[in-house]
Amino acid sequence: MSDYGSKRRHYRGVLTVYGRKPVLEALADPGLACERLHLASSNRRDPILTRILDLAAERGVETRGHSREALARISRNGRQDQGVALDIRCPHFAELGEGLAALAARPATRLLALDGVTNPQNAGMAIRSARAGDIDGILYADRGNPALGPLVIKGSAGTLYGAPLLRCGTVAEGAAACRDAGYTVYTLAAGAPLNLFTAPLAPKTLFVLGGESDGVSPAVQALATEALSVPMAEGVESLNVAVTAALVAYAAKLRGG
Amino acid sequence: MSDYGSKRRHYRGVLTVYGRKPVLEALADPGLACERLHLASSNRRDPILTRILDLAAERGVETRGHSREALARISRNGRQDQGVALDIRCPHFAELGEGLAALAARPATRLLALDGVTNPQNAGMAIRSARAGDIDGILYADRGNPALGPLVIKGSAGTLYGAPLLRCGTVAEGAAACRDAGYTVYTLAAGAPLNLFTAPLAPKTLFVLGGESDGVSPAVQALATEALSVPMAEGVESLNVAVTAALVAYAAKLRGG
Numbered sequence: 001m002s003d004y005g006s007k008r009r010h011y012r013g014v015l016t017v018y019g020r021k022p023v024l025e026a027l028a029d030p031g032l033a034c035e036r037l038h039l040a041s042s043n044r045r046d047p048i049l050t051r052i053l054d055l056a057a058e059r060g061v062e063t064r065g066h067s068r069e070a071l072a073r074i075s076r077n078g079r080q081d082q083g084v085a086l087d088i089r090c091p092h093f094a095e096l097g098e099g100l101a102a103l104a105a106r107p108a109t110r111l112l113a114l115d116g117v118t119n120p121q122n123a124g125m126a127i128r129s130a131r132a133g134d135i136d137g138i139l140y141a142d143r144g145n146p147a148l149g150p151l152v153i154k155g156s157a158g159t160l161y162g163a164p165l166l167r168c169g170t171v172a173e174g175a176a177a178c179r180d181a182g183y184t185v186y187t188l189a190a191g192a193p194l195n196l197f198t199a200p201l202a203p204k205t206l207f208v209l210g211g212e213s214d215g216v217s218p219a220v221q222a223l224a225t226e227a228l229s230v231p232m233a234e235g236v237e238s239l240n241v242a243v244t245a246a247l248v249a250y251a252a253k254l255r256g257g
Numbered sequence: 258m259s260d261y262g263s264k265r266r267h268y269r270g271v272l273t274v275y276g277r278k279p280v281l282e283a284l285a286d287p288g289l290a291c292e293r294l295h296l297a298s299s300n301r302r303d304p305i306l307t308r309i310l311d312l313a314a315e316r317g318v319e320t321r322g323h324s325r326e327a328l329a330r331i332s333r334n335g336r337q338d339q340g341v342a343l344d345i346r347c348p349h350f351a352e353l354g355e356g357l358a359a360l361a362a363r364p365a366t367r368l369l370a371l372d373g374v375t376n377p378q379n380a381g382m383a384i385r386s387a388r389a390g391d392i393d394g395i396l397y398a399d400r401g402n403p404a405l406g407p408l409v410i411k412g413s414a415g416t417l418y419g420a421p422l423l424r425c426g427t428v429a430e431g432a433a434a435c436r437d438a439g440y441t442v443y444t445l446a447a448g449a450p451l452n453l454f455t456a457p458l459a460p461k462t463l464f465v466l467g468g469e470s471d472g473v474s475p476a477v478q479a480l481a482t483e484a485l486s487v488p489m490a491e492g493v494e495s496l497n498v499a500v501t502a503a504l505v506a507y508a509a510k511l512r513g514g
Contacts, residue, residue, distance in 0.1 A: 129500050132493040162492045197511055231510075235419045236389040239503070243386050246500040247507060253454045253488065254504075254511050 012095045012167050015088045015148055015160070016074060018081035020048045022150050026086055027055040032161055033089040037063045040071040040083035052084065061086075077149060092164040096174050099137055099166040100181045106136070108203040111178060112248060113139035115171045115220045116211030117241050120146035124155020125242030126209070131159045133249025137166045139174040139206070155242075171208075172219040178206040185224040187216045188248065190238050192227035196251050199228060207248045209241050269352045269424050272345045272405055272417070273331060275338035277305045279407050283343055284312040289418055290346040294320045297328040297340035309341065318343075334406060349421040353431050356394055356423040357438045363393070365460040367509045368435060370396035372428045372477050373468030374498050377403035381412020382499030383466070388416050390506025394423045396431040396463070412499075428465075429476040435463040442481040444473045445505065447495050449484035453508050456485060464505045466498050 014035065017026050026032050037056045043049060056063050072078025075085040094102065103109050112135045117123050123146045130138050146152055153160050168174035175185055184202035188209050208224065210216035216224070230239060230247055239247070247254070271292065274283050283289050294313045300306060313320050329335025332342040351359065360366045369392045374380050380403045387395050403409055410417050425431035432442055441459035445466050465481065467473035473481070487496060487504055496504075 125497050125500065128493065129496065132487070132489040132496055134490045157495065157497075159493050197507075230389070230507075232389040233391045236385065236416050238414065239386065239389055240382050240414075240499065242497065243382065243500055243503040246496070246503055250454075250487075250504055254507055256454070 013089055013091075013093045015090050015093065016076070016085050017088060017150075017153070018075035018077055018085040019150055020052065020082045020084050022153065023084045023086045024048055024052050024055070026088060027052060027059065027061070033091070034059060034061045034086055035089050036087040037061050038071055038074050038085040038087070039063065039065055040068045041065045042068050043083040049084070076147065080150075088161060090161050090163075090165070092162060094164075094166055096139065096166040096168040096177055099164070100177065103136060104181070109136045109183075109205070110252075111135065111137045111139060111166070111183065111206045112245060113171055113174060113206060113208045113220075114145060114241065114245075115208050115216050116144065116214050117209065118146060118211060120149065120151035121155035122212070122240065122242050124152040124157075124160065126245035127152070127156045127163050128159045129242055129246035130249045131163050133246060133253070135164075135249045137164045139168055139171065139178070140165045141168050141171045141174055143169060144171045172217070172223065175206060175208060175220050175223045179223055184226070187221060187224045187227045188230065188244055189215065189227045190229055190232070192229035194226055194228045196228045196230050196247065197254055199226075209244050209248070212238070212241055270346055270348075270350045272347050272350065273333070273342050274345060274407070274410070275332035275334055275342040276407055277309065277339045277341050279410065280341045280343045281305055281309050281312070283345060284309060284316065284318070286415075290348070291316060291318045291343055292346050293344040294318050295328055295331050295342040295344070296320065296322055297325045298322045299325050300340040306341070333404065337407075345418060347418050347420070347422070349419060351421075351423055353396065353423040353425040353434055356421070357434065360393060361438070366393045366440075366462070368392065368394045368396060368423070368440065368463045369502060369505065370428055370431060370463060370465045371402060371498065371502075372465050372473050373401065373471050374466065375403060375468060377406065377408035378412035379469070379497065379499050381409040381414075381417065383502035384409070384413045384420050385416045386499055386503035387506045388420050390503060391510050392421075392506045394421045396425055396428065396435070397422045398425050398428045398431055400426060401428045429474070429480065432463060432465060432477050432480045436480050441483070442477075444478060444481045444484045445487065445501055446472065446484040447486060447489070449486035451483055451485045453485045453487050453505065456483075458509075458512070462509070466501050466505070469495070469498060
């Protein structure tokens with residue numbers, strides 16, 4: 001494997017958290033695999049930074065100094081990183097292709113993708129719900145999904161770190177790769193004729209949930225085989241995307257499966 | 258019926274919206290029964306206020322002027338009302354006792370209460386989910402539930418106006434009234450032995466969901482017969498309350514209750 005491929009694989013399994021409070025909280029959580037602490041050389045000592053350095057030393061986390069500009073490239077958010085970033089290894093993050101290969105032998109697999117969901121707290125809540133309901137993988141795109149920052153982590157109530165994130169370039173690329181790997185692509189759409197709770201579903205499914213305003217994008221729509229709907233009482237036109245994610249994730253249990 | 262009782266009954270069926278943008282949006286929605294527009298006499302004309310007055314005139318909505326202080330008593334939020342409030346008749350709001358009486362003849366009834374849920378957007382989202390999933394009534398307390406203001410309306414995506422809100426003093430009083438009316442009170446609690454999706458449930462049920470940090474209060478806990486849990490995958494300790502509300506609403510609906 002090329003050095004580039006190996007670096008890319010490494011990067012795909014790492015979540016870089018930034019900001020003093022989030023970094024401190026992560027270092028204080030013994031369940032997280034903290035790999036490397038990045039600090040801006042311009043940082044002034046304060047009680048939180050001292051505590052961060054103490055915890056990193058206690059845990060044996062490697063610490064590196066950077067220029068302010070280099071740190072901003074690592075955190076990808078120079079305006080909010082407060083000169084601190086932390087690489088956390090997330091054991092269930094994977095490049096989509098490798099994730100699909102690892103899942104190939106299973107007889108039934110349920111994946112979830114969010115298409116055009118721009119609110120990071122909703123994305124985080126959807127991840128939390130999907131994890132709770134035993135979704136096997138959550139497609140997460142570099143372009144088209146909210147950056148994996150503090151608001152997604154907060155929305156996920158910290159469950160993001162352990163989530164099976166299958167990382168891809170765009171949602172459409174990811175959905176196409178799933179289809180090529182034998183998955184049936186279902187979109188969720190209000191008013192679609194097939195009922196999520198009663199329609200027969202393929203054993204390998206990708207459920208795509210659209211954004212609150214624009215729904216599923218045409219590029220992803222073109223890859224879908226069927227549209228499913230959640231039946232709703234009169235007077236209600238749609239559901240929050242994180243709520244829909246929960247119903248999709250728990251649909252098997254709600255069906256009595 | 259006494260004049261007091263009649264006033265109270267009237268008040269229980271009315272939602273008072275405040276702030277210029279929310280009032281404008283409500284007046285522009287032909288589906289809403291706008292009853293009375295309240296304005297502070299100190300208001301200066303601006304384009305939004307002009308539009309509000311035009312819409313009220315077009316729709317034949319009675320308009321009343323008040324002192325700034327009197328308007329603050331009507332809106333119950335003088336800091337954010339911007340001198341404008343609008344009474345909207347919500348056809349499915351009721352005093353709890355009357356609501357229970359109206360539901361008494363049904364063979365199966367499913368009610369929902371939120372106990373200690375302080376985030377108004379979560380409360381609104383839970384109302385939206387409960388309505389979508391055909392919950393027959395949502396207990397809503399004057400003390401213990403977030404004020405029915407703009408954030409609840411926003412969280413509910415406007416579904417609050419048509420929601421079957423059963424209004425009571427406190428959640429514990431409401432739960433006690435339900436129990437006295439023959440309802441079985443179930444709390445939702447992580448790790449409870451009974452599974453929401455498979456446990457046999459009484460035909461008349463009140464599901465109580467606790468707040469995100471403290472769960473169900475001891476006073477309500479004491480009224481409950483059983484605790485139900487949503488099964489969750491390892492590594493996830495809880496679900497967002499609006500997500501739990503959706504699973505409760507749809508679990509009941511899908512059981513054919």
